[in-house]
Amino acid sequence: MENQANFNSIIRTVHSISTTTFTPQVDSYYESQNGMLHYEVEVPGVRRGHIRVVLGYSPLLRHKSITMWGVSIAPQWPNASLLLSQGDTLGSVPVPRPLVGAGLSSGQSHQPSPNPTIVPSTVVPIVGTIDRPLQRMMEQVHGEFYRLLNVPAKTQVSDINVILAYSVLSIRIKCDEPLTANEIQATQEIIEVH
Incomplete structure (x- = not known):
């Protein structure tokens, strides 16, 4: 209960500082062997105490999903130093690492998609001394x-393993056998477009 109160306090504080809400980027793949x-x-700079992962039913779509909700400070x-110390169980800021995608061995880097989303960088100059300029x-x-992820209908909490490391939230879900092509x-039913 204390963790939930702490999380709610962090959310309220972040709302008072920033109105930005974003959807984290996700890679997904299925391993048929297991x-x-x-x-x-991808959740850069997020700490364990700053994220909630919940398995439940989508009220609108009425199927099971994983809801992720949190803040990046x-x-x-x-008050960033105060916020970063609250709920932090790692003790230090995770160091970013390159993502290793499905089918890639360690050491090979993840290839960007052909149409990447362009995010403009912002350089904010800060006044510094002549011998030590800052930017x-x-x-x-x-x-x-906030992000909603689909899961198989029969998924239970015991089927899910969640790890936060190096600014990546890794979610592993044990699944039943997938449907065959005939199934x-x-x-499938075709819907007519009017």
């Missing part, structure tokens, strides 16, 4: 984030 569905969610925000570049998105075709 029946695991993998979600790799920018280091230059007021700050902000490319990462900070603020509140998929039998469930």
